[in-house]
Amino acid sequence: MIAEAGLAALWFAAALALAQLVLGAMATSDARAALRASIAPVAVVQALFVAISFFCLIAVFARSDMSVLLVAANSHSAKPMIYKISGTWGNHEGSMLMWVAILGVAGATIALFERKLRADTKVATLAAQGAIALGFYAFLLIASNPFARITGVIEGQGLNPLLQDPGLAFHPPTLYAGYVGMSAAFSFAVGALVTRNVGPEFARAMRPWILGAWIFLTIGITAGSYWAYYTLGWGGWWFWDPVENASLMPWLAATALIHSVTVLATRDGLRAWTIMLAVLAFSMSMVGTFLVRSGVLTSVHSFAVDPQRGLFILELLAVYIGGALTLFALRVGTVSEGTRFDPFSREAALVANNLLLTVILIVVLAGTLYPLALEGFTGAKISVGAPYFNSVAGPLALVLMLIMAMGPMLRWRSDRPGLLLRRVAPAVVVGAIALALLIALAGPIGILPLFGLTVAALVAVASVAPLWKRNLTRTPLFTYGMVIAHLGCAVSIAGMASEGAFTKENLVAVKVGETQPIGPFAVTFAGLRELPGPNYAALEGVLLVAKGTGKPFIMAPQLRQFRDPPMLTNHAAIRTFWNGQLYLTIGEKEIDGRWLLRMWWKPFVTLIWLGGAMIALGGALALLGRVRRDLFAGRRVGAPA
Amino acid sequence: MRWFAALLAAMLLAAPATAQNSIAPTPAAPDYAEVSLADPVKEKQALALMDNIRCVVCQGQPVSGSNADLAGDMRRIIRERIGAGETPEQVRAWLVSKYGAWVSFKPPLEPRTAPLWLVPLLALAIGLWLLMRRLKWDRLKGAKS
Numbered sequence: 212m213i214a215e216a217g218l219a220a221l222w223f224a225a226a227l228a229l230a231q232l233v234l235g236a237m238a239t240s241d242a243r244a245a246l247r248a249s250i251a252p253v254a255v256v257q258a259l260f261v262a263i264s265f266f267c268l269i270a271v272f273a274r275s276d277m278s279v280l281l282v283a284a285n286s287h288s289a290k291p292m293i294y295k296i297s298g299t300w301g302n303h304e305g306s307m308l309m310w311v312a313i314l315g316v317a318g319a320t321i322a323l324f325e326r327k328l329r330a331d332t333k334v335a336t337l338a339a340q341g342a343i344a345l346g347f348y349a350f351l352l353i354a355s356n357p358f359a360r361i362t363g364v365i366e367g368q369g370l371n372p373l374l375q376d377p378g379l380a381f382h383p384p385t386l387y388a389g390y391v392g393m394s395a396a397f398s399f400a401v402g403a404l405v406t407r408n409v410g411p412e413f414a415r416a417m418r419p420w421i422l423g424a425w426i427f428l429t430i431g432i433t434a435g436s437y438w439a440y441y442t443l444g445w446g447g448w449w450f451w452d453p454v455e456n457a458s459l460m461p462w463l464a465a466t467a468l469i470h471s472v473t474v475l476a477t478r479d480g481l482r483a484w485t486i487m488l489a490v491l492a493f494s495m496s497m498v499g500t501f502l503v504r505s506g507v508l509t510s511v512h513s514f515a516v517d518p519q520r521g522l523f524i525l526e527l528l529a530v531y532i533g534g535a536l537t538l539f540a541l542r543v544g545t546v547s548e549g550t551r552f553d554p555f556s557r558e559a560a561l562v563a564n565n566l567l568l569t570v571i572l573i574v575v576l577a578g579t580l581y582p583l584a585l586e587g588f589t590g591a592k593i594s595v596g597a598p599y600f601n602s603v604a605g606p607l608a609l610v611l612m613l614i615m616a617m618g619p620m621l622r623w624r625s626d627r628p629g630l631l632l633r634r635v636a637p638a639v640v641v642g643a644i645a646l647a648l649l650i651a652l653a654g655p656i657g658i659l660p661l662f663g664l665t666v667a668a669l670v671a672v673a674s675v676a677p678l679w680k681r682n683l684t685r686t687p688l689f690t691y692g693m694v695i696a697h698l699g700c701a702v703s704i705a706g707m708a709s710e711g712a713f714t715k716e717n718l719v720a721v722k723v724g725e726t727q728p729i730g731p732f733a734v735t736f737a738g739l740r741e742l743p744g745p746n747y748a749a750l751e752g753v754l755l756v757a758k759g760t761g762k763p764f765i766m767a768p769q770l771r772q773f774r775d776p777p778m779l780t781n782h783a784a785i786r787t788f789w790n791g792q793l794y795l796t797i798g799e800k801e802i803d804g805r806w807l808l809r810m811w812w813k814p815f816v817t818l819i820w821l822g823g824a825m826i827a828l829g830g831a832l833a834l835l836g837r838v839r840r841d842l843f844a845g846r847r848v849g850a851p852a
Numbered sequence: 853m854r855w856f857a858a859l860l861a862a863m864l865l866a867a868p869a870t871a872q873n874s875i876a877p878t879p880a881a882p883d884y885a886e887v888s889l890a891d892p893v894k895e896k897q898a899l900a901l902m903d904n905i906r907c908v909v910c911q912g913q914p915v916s917g918s919n920a921d922l923a924g925d926m927r928r929i930i931r932e933r934i935g936a937g938e939t940p941e942q943v944r945a946w947l948v949s950k951y952g953a954w955v956s957f958k959p960p961l962e963p964r965t966a967p968l969w970l971v972p973l974l975a976l977a978i979g980l981w982l983l984m985r986r987l988k989w990d991r992l993k994g995a996k997s
Contacts (some may be wrong), residue, residue, distance in 0.1 A: 445917035451957075452912045507911075551988040559987060566979040573975045581968055593965065594906050596914070596957025601973060716899065718888045781919055798886055799919065807886040830919075 214279050218358040220260045221308075224315060225348035227257035228341045231318070232616025235338025239405060240329055247330060248457025250324040250337050257344070258319035265312040268357055271555060272299045279307060282360040287369040287775045289635025289746045297380040298370045303504060303520070304357035306383060310500065311347045315605045318344065325409030327841065328399075329408055336402030344395050348529045354523045356477040363792045369714035384432030386458055390496040392424025393461055395466060397493035400486045401535055404542045409482045414475035417489070421472065425465045426830040427545055432458050435671075442512035444781035444796045446811045448710070448819060457499030460572055464492035467568040469830075470561045478558050478623060482546045483539075486563070490535045495572070495625045497528050507583060549808075553625035560618035567611040574604045594814035605659050612666045612704065615697055616673035635673060642669030645745040656712035663708030670701035689835025701831070703822025709815040720798075732793060733757050737765075739806070747773040752797040752806065754784070768797045792816050886924070889935050896930050900942040904957045905930070907946060914957065 231253045238246035272295050275288040285302040286295055300306040302641040305641045318340040325333055351357065399417045403409045435458065440448040449455060468488040474481045502508055505521025552558045578595040586592050620634040645668035649661055674697035677690060715730040726735040735755040742749040757763040766784040773780065783796045791814040798807025873960040902916035907923040915923040915930070926947070933943045947955050959965045 443913075443917060443918065447914075447917045450913060450917065456914070551986055562983055562986065566976075566983055570972055570976045570979060574972045577968055577971045581965075585964065589964070591964065592952060592954040593959050594954050594957045595959045595968065596904065596906070598904050598958035599968065603969070716888065718886050720887050777931045779919070809886070 213270050213274075214276070214358040214360065217264045217271070218356070219263035221348065221352060221358075224257050224260035224264060224311075225345065225352060227253055227823060228315075228344040228348055231341030234339050235334050235341055239335045239338065241331065242329070243558060247296045247334050250334055254322035254337055254340070255319045255339075258284060258315040259388065260583070261315035263587050265308055265513050268305060269299045269359075272305075275367065276829070277364045277367055278360055278362065279849075280359040281357050283361055283364040283367045285370055285851050286367040288366060289775065290370065290375070291745050293377065293380060293402055294370060294375045297377075298374070301370055301374045301379055302381050304351070304355045305348070306356055306387070306502065307351055309384065310387055310391055311344060311351060311388050314340070314344050314347065314394055317392055317395055318398075321398075321420070322779075323768050325416065325420075327404075329406065332402045332406045332408045332413065334401075334402075335405040336398045339359075339398035339401040339405075340545040340771075343398070343531060346530065350520075350523050350527060354520050354695075362804065367775075369773075371776070372771065372773040372778045372780050373442060375773075376438065376442055376444060376744075378434065381430060382434045383653060385434060387426050389424050389428030389431050389465075390418070390458075392427055392497060393465060393493040393496045394463070395420040395424060397490040397531075397535065400489035401538060402483075404486060404538050404546075407542065407545055408486075409475075409546050411476050411479050414472045415487065415841075418469070418476060419471050419490070419646060419801070419834055419841075420848060421465060421468055421489070422830055422834040422837070425462070425469055426460070426827050426834065428462045428465060429827040429830060432462055433820050433827065436537060436823070437820045441783055441785055444783045445809075446714075446783075446794050447815065448816070451578070451597050453579050454503055456575050457502045460575055461495040461499060463494055463572040463575065464495050464744060467565045468492050470564050471816040474558050474561050480552065480558055481562070481565075483543050485554075486539060486543075486546065487679065490532070493517065494528075494532045494535075495533065495576075497524075501525060501528055502579070515847075519559050535692065538685055542699060555621065555626045555628050555631065555742055555785055556639060557618060557623045557626075558620040560614055560621050563614050564611065564618060567607055567614065568834065569602050571607050571611070574607070575600065576601075579842070601659060603791070605663075608704075609662055609666050612700065612815065615700065616670045617676045619693060619697070620636040620673070634676065638669045638673035638676065641672045642666065645669070655711065660712035663704050664712070667701045667705035667708060670704070671698060674701060689833040690837065692833030692836060694829070695832060696826045699827075699829055701820045702818050703820075705822075706815055706818025706822060713814040715812040717808075717810045719808050719810070721808055722805055727810070729793070729810035730772025730791075730814075731758055732797065732812060734766075734808065735763075736806065736808065741768070744771060746775065749782070750797075750809045752808075754795060754808075756786070758796075766795050768795050770797060772801065787817060790814055886927075889931055891935075894934050897940045898934045899949070901930055901934070901943060902927055906952055906955050906957055910953055 224419045231250065235242050235250050238250060268281075271282055272286055275282065275286060275295060277288075280303050281302060283444055285305075286298050290298065295683050298305075300309045318337060321333075321336055321340065325336075328336065336783065372478045396417065399413070399420065403413050413606050432455075435455070436448050439450070439455075440446065468491075469483065471481045471485045471488055475485045501521070501524045505524050507521055507630055518520060552562065578599055582595050616638055617631065642665050644662070646665040649656070649664055655663075674694055674842060677694055678686060717727060717729045720726045721727060721736040723736055723738050726733050728734075733756070734758075737753040737755050740751050740753060742751050749771045751769045753765045754768070755763045764786075766786055768784040770781040771780045771782055772778075780798060781796050781799070783794055785795075786793045789811060794811040794813060796809045798809065800807075857879060889898060899916065903914050905915045905926060907913050907915045907918040907920055907926065909920050909922045910918045911924075915926045929947075930943055933946070934940065938946075944958070946954055948960075953960055
C-alpha cells in the first residue's frame with residue numbers, strides 16, 4: 212500500500228509540475244497577470260506530493276518490504292536501521308527520487324520566500340523550475356520507477372558495505388541539495404531572459420539562492436572527501452575520479468557565479484556572462500548526474516548500469532541545456548554588457564577570477580569526458596588522472612589564489628597600482644619568508660607542494676587584510692563571510708600541500724610483540740581479537756602507540772567480513788592530533804605468522820577539511836548578512852514615515 | 853547478484869594475471885606488495901608510481917588505494933622492479949605494454965591526446981582576449997603619453 216501511495220503521489224507531483232509550467236508560461240505575459248497568484252500554491256503542493264512520495268520510499272526501506280523490487284535489490288532486513296534509511300538513496304531510483312524531491316522543495320521555497328524579484332520574472336522562473344521537474348518526473352515514472360513490485364523474494368541482496376557508513380546518511384543529501392539548488396540559478400536565468408530583466412536588482416534577488424546551493428555543494432564535496440579518506444582505508448582524500456570531478460565542476464561554475472553576480476549587483480557589469488554561468492552551473496550539475504547515473508563510468512560510485520536510462524538523461528540534458536542556450540542566443544542581443552572595466556579595479560580582478568575558474572572547469576571537464584569520447588569514437592582506452600589534473604589545474608589554481616589575495620584589496624571602479632602594491636606588501640613578504648624557510652629547511656618536497664605552502668601563507672595574510680584598520684563591530688557580516696571563506700582556501704591548500712609534502716608511510720609485516728616506527732610514533736602490535744558486528748564479523752588488531760616517552764594509547768584497526776553481500780572491508784583506525792593524523796590499517800591476511808600493518812603519519816592533513824568547512828561557513832555568513840540586510844532594508848522602506 | 857558477478861569477474865581477471873607473472877608469494881620471500889622497500893628513495897619512487905597506476909579491476913582507484921588482490925600484485929611488481937633498479941618510467945612503460953595505456957593515469961603525449969592540453973590552452977587564450985577587450989586601457993595609456 213505504501214509503495215502504491217508513493218507512486219500515486221509521484222504522478223500527482225508530475226501533473227502539478229506540468230500545471231506549474233503551463234500556468235507559469237501563460238502568466239508571464241502582463242495580459243494574464245491575474246493567473247500569477249495560482250503559481251505559488253501549485254509549486255508548494257507539488258513539493259508536498261513529491262516529499263510524500265520520497266517519505267513513502269523511505270518507509271518501505273525502513274520496513275524492509277521485500278515485495279518492492281528496489282528494497283529487495285538493495286537492502287537487507289539484518290541491516291542497522293540508519294543504513295536501511297540511508298540505503299533509500301544508495302541506489303539509482305532512490306537517489307533520483309531524492310533529486311526531484313529536493314528540486315520540488317527548492318521550487319516551493321522560491322515560490323514562498325522570493326520577494327525581490329519582479330513579478331513576471333518570478334513567474335517565468337517558477338515555470339522553468341516546473342519544466343525541469345517535469346523532465347525528471349518523466350524519467351522516474353517511465354524509466355526508473357522506484358516503487359515497482361516483485362513477488363517471491365524473502366530476503367534482500369544487501370547494500371555495498373562501503374556505503375554502510377554514516378557518510379551515506381549525510382553526503383548524498385547535502386551534495387544533491389547543492390546540485391539541485393543550482394536549478395534555482397538556471398531557472399532565474401531563464402526567467403530573466405524571457406522577461407528581459409537582467410540587471411542589478413535581478414542579481415541581488417538571485418544571489419542568496421546561489422549562495423545557498425553553493426554552501427551545500429561545498430559541504431557535500433568536503434564531507435565526501437573525508438568519507439573517502441577514512442572509509443577506503445588507504446589515506447587518499449581525492450582521486451580525480453570522474454564522480455568526484457562531477458561534483459567539482461558545478462562547484463567551480465558556482466564559485467565563478469557568486470563572484471560574477473556580485474559584479475552585476477554592484478556595478479551592473481557582466482550581464483550576459485552571469486546568465487551564461489548560471490546556465491553553466493546547473494548544466495554541470497546535470498552532466499554530473501548523467502555521468503553518475505547513466506553508468507557511462509564504472510567506479511565505486513556508479514551503482515547503476517543501464518545504457519537506456521543513460522540515453523534518457525542525455526536527452527533531458529540536451530533539451531534543457533540546448534533550450535537554455537538557444538534562449539540565450541536569441542536574447543543575448545538585448546542584454547547589453549554594461550560599462551567596461553579599468554584594469555586596476557575590483558571588477559577586473561573578479562573577471563580574472565572568473566576566467567581562471569572557467570579554465571580550471573574546462574580542464575576538469577576535458578580530463579573527465581575526453582577519455583570517454585576517445586573510447587566512444589576510436590575504441591582506444593586511455594586514463595586521465597592525477598598527473599594530468601595536478602600539473603594542468605594545479606598551477607592555474609595557484610595563480611587564482613594570488614588573484615584572490617589581491618582582489619578584496621582593490622577598490623571598485625578604479626584603483627592605483629602603487630596603492631595596491633603597498634597594500635599587498637605585507638602578504639608578499641610573509642609569502643617570501645615562507646618560501647625561503649621551506650627551501651632551507653624542508654628539503655625536496657616537490658614543486659606543487661612548495662608553491663602551495665608559499666601561496667597558502669601569502670593568502671592567509673592577504674585574506675584578513677580587508678579587516679585591517681576597520682571598525683570590526685560595524686563591518687558587515689558578508690565581509691566577514693568573504694574573509695573567512697578566503698582564509699579557508701588558504702587553510703585547505705596548506706593542508707593539501709602539507710599532506711603531499713610531509714606524509715610519512717611505513718608498511719611492515721609484524722609478529723605479535725614487535726614494534727615499528729612511523730613519524731614521531733612507535734607502534735607495537737599487541738595482538739588480535741574477534742568482535743561481532745551487527746551484520747559483519749570483525750577481526751581487530753590491537754596496537755599500542757607511543758610518542759617518545761609519553762603514555763601509550765590503543766588504536767584498533769579492523770577487518771570487517773560482511774555477510775550480505777559477502778565482502779571484506781578494511782576499517783582504518785585514525786587518531787587526530789593538533790598537528791596531523793595517525794592513520795593505521797591492518798592487512799587482509801597473515802603471512803607466515805606476520806600481519807601486515809600500513810601506517811601513515813599525515814601532518815596537518817585535517818586542514819584540508821577544516822578549510823572546506825571554513826569556506827562553507829564563510830558562505831553561510833555572507834548569506835545571513837545579505838538576507839538580514841535585505842529584511843532590514845525592506846522593513847525600513849515599508850515603515851510609515 | 854551484481855556483487856557476486858563483480859566478485860567473480862575480479863577473481864577471473866586476477867587469476868591469470870597472477871599466474872602469468874608467477875609472483876605468488878613463497879614462504880621465504882617477504883611480501884613486497886605490502887612492505888616498504890629498504891631504500892627510502894626507491895620506496896618514494898615506487899609510491900609515487902603506484903598513485904598513477906590504475907587498479908584494472910577496480911577502475912576508479914589507483915593501485916595505491918585498493919584492497920583488490922590484483923592491486924596487491926601490481927604493487928608487488930612495481931616494488932620488485934624498482935627495487936631491482938628500474939626507473940619508474942621503465943616500470944610504467946612495462947605496465948602499459950602489458951595492460952594497455954588505460955593502466956596509466958598519466959595520459960601519453962600523442963596526437964590523439966593533444967586536445968587534453970590544447971582545449972584548456974585555447975580557452976585561456978580566448979578568455980584573455982575577451983578580458984583584454986573588456987578592460988579600458990585609456991587611462992593608463994593617457995598617463996604614460
